[in-house]
Amino acid sequence: xKRKGTFLSRLFMALVFVFLYAPIALLIIFSFNAGxxxxxxxxxxxxxxxxxxxxxxxxQSVYTTLLVSLLATVIATVAGxxxxxxxxxxxxxxRQPLMTVNNIPMxxxxxxxxxxxxxxxxxxxxxxHGFAVWFNQAQRLFILEENLHLGFGTLLIAHIGFNIxxxxxSVGPKLRQMDKNLVDAAQDLGCTWMQAFRKVILPEIMPGIxxxxxxxxxxxxxxxxxxxxxxxxxxxxxxxxxxGMTKKRVSPxxxxxxxxxxxxxxxxxxxxxxxxxxxxxxxxxxxx
Amino acid sequence: MxxxxxxxxxxxxxxxxLFVVAPILLVVVYAFSxxxxxxxxxxxxxxxxxxxxxxxxxxxxxxxxxxxxxxGYPVSYMMSREGERFQRVAMVLIMxxxxxxxxxxxxxxxxILENNGLLNQFFQHIGLISLYNQIAxxxxxxxxxxxxxxxxxxxGTPGAVVLGMVYNYLPFMILPIYSVIIKLDASLIEAxxxxxxxxVQVFRRVILPLSxxxxxxxxxxxxxxxxxxxxxxxxxxxxxxxxxxxxxxQQFLGGAYNPQLGAAISLVMMVIVVVCMVVMNRxxxxxxxxxxx
Numbered sequence: 001x002k003r004k005g006t007f008l009s010r011l012f013m014a015l016v017f018v019f020l021y022a023p024i025a026l027l028i029i030f031s032f033n034a035g036x037x038x039x040x041x042x043x044x045x046x047x048x049x050x051x052x053x054x055x056x057x058x059x060q061s062v063y064t065t066l067l068v069s070l071l072a073t074v075i076a077t078v079a080g081x082x083x084x085x086x087x088x089x090x091x092x093x094x095r096q097p098l099m100t101v102n103n104i105p106m107x108x109x110x111x112x113x114x115x116x117x118x119x120x121x122x123x124x125x126x127x128x129h130g131f132a133v134w135f136n137q138a139q140r141l142f143i144l145e146e147n148l149h150l151g152f153g154t155l156l157i158a159h160i161g162f163n164i165x166x167x168x169x170s171v172g173p174k175l176r177q178m179d180k181n182l183v184d185a186a187q188d189l190g191c192t193w194m195q196a197f198r199k200v201i202l203p204e205i206m207p208g209i210x211x212x213x214x215x216x217x218x219x220x221x222x223x224x225x226x227x228x229x230x231x232x233x234x235x236x237x238x239x240x241x242x243x244g245m246t247k248k249r250v251s252p253x254x255x256x257x258x259x260x261x262x263x264x265x266x267x268x269x270x271x272x273x274x275x276x277x278x279x280x281x282x283x284x285x286x287x288x
Numbered sequence: 289m290x291x292x293x294x295x296x297x298x299x300x301x302x303x304x305x306l307f308v309v310a311p312i313l314l315v316v317v318y319a320f321s322x323x324x325x326x327x328x329x330x331x332x333x334x335x336x337x338x339x340x341x342x343x344x345x346x347x348x349x350x351x352x353x354x355x356x357x358x359x360g361y362p363v364s365y366m367m368s369r370e371g372e373r374f375q376r377v378a379m380v381l382i383m384x385x386x387x388x389x390x391x392x393x394x395x396x397x398x399x400i401l402e403n404n405g406l407l408n409q410f411f412q413h414i415g416l417i418s419l420y421n422q423i424a425x426x427x428x429x430x431x432x433x434x435x436x437x438x439x440x441x442x443x444g445t446p447g448a449v450v451l452g453m454v455y456n457y458l459p460f461m462i463l464p465i466y467s468v469i470i471k472l473d474a475s476l477i478e479a480x481x482x483x484x485x486x487x488v489q490v491f492r493r494v495i496l497p498l499s500x501x502x503x504x505x506x507x508x509x510x511x512x513x514x515x516x517x518x519x520x521x522x523x524x525x526x527x528x529x530x531x532x533x534x535x536x537x538q539q540f541l542g543g544a545y546n547p548q549l550g551a552a553i554s555l556v557m558m559v560i561v562v563v564c565m566v567v568m569n570r571x572x573x574x575x576x577x578x579x580x581x
Contacts, residue, residue, distance in 0.1 A: 006369075009362075009366040009369070010366075012362060012363070012366065013363055013366055013367065013378070016359060016363050016458075017381060019455070020381075020382070020385050020455070020458070020459075021381075021385070022400075023393050023396035023397055023400065023455070024385060024388055024393065024396065026396055026399070026400065026406065027388070027392065027393075027395075027396045030399075038396075038399035039399050039402065039404060039405050039406055039409065079299065079300060079303070080300075082296040082297070082299070082300070083296065083297050083299075083300035085293055085296045085297075086293060086294050086295065086296035086297020086298065086300065087294075087297050088293070089292070089293035089294040089296070089297075090294045090297065094294075098297070098301065098304075101304050101308055101309065102304065103565070104308055104312070105308060107508065107512065107561050107564070107565055108512075108558065108561055109512050109513065109515070109516035109533075109557050109558075109561060110513065110516065111516045111517075111518065111533050111536055111537065111554070111557070112315070112516065112536075112554045112557050112558055112561075113311075115315065115536060115540060115550060115551070115554050116311035116312050116314060116315045116554070117307065117311050118540065119311060119314045119315060119318060119547065119551070120307070120310055120311035120314050123314060157307060161303070161307045161308065164300065164303075193292060193293070197293075218383065218386050218387060221386070221387055221389065222386045222387070222389055222390055224389060224390060224391050224519060225518075225519070228541075229540070229541070238389060239389045239390075239391045239392075242389070242391050242392060242395060243391055243519065246391075246395060246398070246522075246523055250395055254392070254395075258388055258389075258392050261387070261388070262387060262388050265384070265387040266384070269380055269384070273376065273377075273380065277373075277376075
């Protein structure tokens with residue numbers, strides 16, 4: 001009776017995974033297609049991979065995507081960790097409303113976040129324009145740029161903004177799990193608060209920081225809507241390039257670059273997971 | 289010591305004021321402004337012309353959320369009953385598709401659902417389309433005038449849009465439910481069993497009520513992006529299925545440039561999110577982690 005249950009449940013889970021991965025598998029398969037169709041198989045070839053590396057538009061947007069995701073992840077991880085520690089140290093009455101504001105970008109619809117940031121940046125740029133014109137007329141020493149536009153900078157700010165809450169949310173619980181006396185003990189034993197932070201708090205919350213960074217990077221890579229509203233016309237992520245293409249025809253070069261990115265991630269995750277598993281096994285053996 | 293550390297949050301509080309609160313206030317201001325800057329409620333009145341879009345968005349998003357729940361809850365529950373190794377791999381497998389940008393995954397569905405796409409080719413191959421034609425011709429009012437179909441129309445239908453939503457947002461349903469179920473106190477379940485509850489009773493009386501916070505956050509996390517999407521409806525709905533997201537996008541970057549109206553619709557969307565958050569807070573006190581992936 002019980003075995004039948006697990007067989008059926010495994011079958012159900014397998015079907016769900018097939019559903020999740022079938023489109024991805026198709027994308028990968030058709031990146032090796034000799035023809036330019038995504039539905040008719042014309043034989044194996046690596047042509048699209050070759051063409052891909054000569055396609056300025058795609059390579060540029062891949063570069064933008066990776067750069068903005070990596071920068072946003074690093075900055076958001078550092079800033080989010082500090083913010084989480086700050087929140088942790090606050091009184092509940094102060095923390096509660098701040099956490100609510102912190103949750104807004106996560107809960108809000110992407111399109112609303114994107115639109116609000118877009119309006120905000122444009123308003124700030126207009127204000128800046130007025131100031132810069134006045135400033136440049138008033139003196140001749142520094143010439144300020146008068147016209148600012150949406151671009152890589154605004155894109156990066158937007159990504160950092162929606163990444164930080166995820167970091168805080170994965171670091172926060174780790175802080176709460178930490179023994180409160182540890183920090184006091186470290187200070188009693190002569191640590192400065194910086195040392196206490198580095199030697200006591202940081203190692204304790206490291207798993208939270210790592211998973212927060214991973215989530216942040218995932219969100220950055222997966223994002224389209226917020227980038228679409230904040231990048232303007234001068235910067236384009238891979239998703240935006242693809243969206244521009246879907247109106248006409250998407251080149252199989254897109255399949256090729258997706259396959260490459262996907263395989264990179266797959267290999268990285270496999271290495272990380274195998275390593276973790278091995279370490280766990282080692283420590284389990286030592287303990288046993 | 290503890291309160292000294294709270295200074296660490298100051299930069300982020302400033303950041304939130306600038307890049308979270310100020311933009312939202314700006315949306316509110318825009319929503320109540322006319323094109324030349326005065327106060328008006330006309331933007332909200334104009335929304336009445338788009339009732340069809342509102343109803344369609346809600347209908348499709350509710351269906352997609354329900355389907356996600358029907359698939360996501362059993363999957364989360366089954367996953368939590370497997371071995372640790374299995375769970376770890378399954379979690380990675382659920383997160384992994386997100387590394388391929390959601391636009392790409394949706395684009396892949398386009399080539400599956402197209403009129404001469406892979407699914408229709410498959411149906412053709414197994415003879416489903418000719419079988420359908422035979423049956424339909426027999427039951428047609430005038431069999432002689434029956435025009436046989438060459439494909440099933442899938443792309444450009446509401447069903448395709450729902451499929452795209454379910455496909456893209458299913459992980460957002462599974463992850464919060466799973467993370468709540470996995471943290472359930474095993475002794476509670478044991479106690480229920482010791483007191484004579486059957487497996488079904490244990491599930492209905494113990495596991496289900498306790499996993500409600502996860503369910504609610506899953507529902508929010510699927511419903512909100514579904515009701516506000518614009519790329520999925522454009523790609524799989526073929527432009528015939530305009531949703532709220534499309535409406536907003538058009539007011540800012542599309543042809544019908546009207547940021548005030550766009551802001552007003554965005555404000556409505558924010559109210560929906562706030563309602564969801566309030567409901568969630570009422571049920572899942574302190575369940576912040578459940579929102580987390």
